[in-house]
Amino acid sequence: MADHCGLFLADEAERDPRIWVLDGDLADSDGAVHFERRHPERFVMAGIAEQAMVSMAAGMASCGLRPFVFSFAAFLAYRAYDQVRVGLSQAGMPVTLVGSHGGGCASRNGKTHAAINDLAAMASLPRLEVWAPAGPREVRHACREILAGDQPAYLRLPRRPLDDLPGEPAAARWLEPRRPVSLAGCGLGTHLAAAAHRRLAAEGHALGLLHVARPKPLPEDLGATLAGVDTLFVIEDHYGFGGLGSLLQQLDLPLRVVPLGWPAEWAGKSGADDDLLALGGLDAETLARRIRPALARRRTG
Structure with missing residues (x-):
């Protein structure tokens, strides 16, 4: 990149x-x-x-x-x-x-x-x-x-090359229409979120997908952008604290922000990206497994 x-x-x-x-x-x-x-x-x-x-x-x-x-x-x-x-x-x-x-x-x-x-x-x-x-x-x-x-x-910028996302670049934008349960990310995290989104969409789940290209400062209208979302899973190529999810939590919006990042005690390893992401719980299936309960609660609630 x-x-x-x-x-x-x-x-x-x-x-x-x-x-x-x-x-x-x-x-x-x-x-x-x-x-x-x-x-x-x-x-x-x-x-x-x-x-x-x-x-x-x-x-x-x-x-x-x-x-x-x-x-x-x-x-x-x-x-x-x-x-x-x-x-x-x-x-x-x-x-x-x-x-x-x-x-x-x-x-x-x-x-x-x-x-x-x-x-x-x-x-x-x-x-x-x-x-x-x-x-x-x-x-x-x-x-x-x-x-x-x-x-x-x-x-x-991540080490690995990334393909362009759809749509025109902006500080933040929806890649998939917002839903009560939505995913968000920045950088590589957005691509990880997109992989989890594809897996869940194939199962019939409807989720939004938000990309944030500028985590700081966050767009002033982000509250309006997130209107109607009640649970936002933030997929992080970062620890689950201190990253994009934490910055979103600082906005004190009326929604639940759930950061999903590298484990707090993860100190890093050498290895291929996909292997490391799987070890850190950031592969598509592990992310989907952590998100499914929120979707099930919404369907039964």
């Missing part, structure tokens, strides 16, 4: 001289290589020095530039957190953090490279926008929206 961000920025930099890219020695893995090849004069290889890289980007932003900082989400959200907190969030510097390998599926890189609670860390910072696109078009849309504003931002 991060390749699409690097390609977009390489194109956009032809028109916007403010765009610079910094990378933490992962350009061929996190998408920054596409920008490096076309704009080497505006590319900074900072090496394995994420804290210094974020501080450098903050200084560049203070001079009117729009830096995009590429690395794995784990290194940006954890290793450089103090620099993000002070240099970007508190100072309001318009630096965009592009976190590849966000979520719990880091493949052979293993637990040290997974970012399973990065949304909790980043969404807790004031002024920092958080985006979790679920397809190539949404990556480009998020970058355009970020560049149109003047806030720091965190762009969370």
Whole structure:
């Protein structure tokens, strides 16, 4: 997914001289290589020095530039957190953090490279926008929206490629019409929710499916968007606390929000995505099994 961000920025930099890219020695893995090849004069290889890289980007932003900082989400959200907190969030510097390998599926890189609670860390910072696109078009849309504003931002991108979702990109939109029992997700979580939705729909169940591309700030009209929903299962490529579900709960809407994410004691493993998701209870059948009781209660209630 991060390749699409690097390609977009390489194109956009032809028109916007403010765009610079910094990378933490992962350009061929996190998408920054596409920008490096076309704009080497505006590319900074900072090496394995994420804290210094974020501080450098903050200084560049203070001079009117729009830096995009590429690395794995784990290194940006954890290793450089103090620099993000002070240099970007508190100072309001318009630096965009592009976190590849966000979520719990880091493949052979293993637990040290997974970012399973990065949304909790980043969404807790004031002024920092958080985006979790679920397809190539949404990556480009998020970058355009970020560049149109003047806030720091965190762009969370999974390691695995994702297909575009139907419909036009937006901060939040229904992929399937809203129902009293609905599913929601962001990023890879939306695709996991869609897989569970397909399984339940094949059994004759009617559920809504909501995709949230910008978990923070949530759209101001989200309350109206969710009108008529009484139970919302939020499928998370994140721990069940601190992610999209927790952010939705903060809205204090008249509905039951049920986050379904990685188990609280899950510390991560190496392995194929599908195997890891099954171990974490995020495969389609396990999710469907956890949702069926709410559907049965509604039918019998």
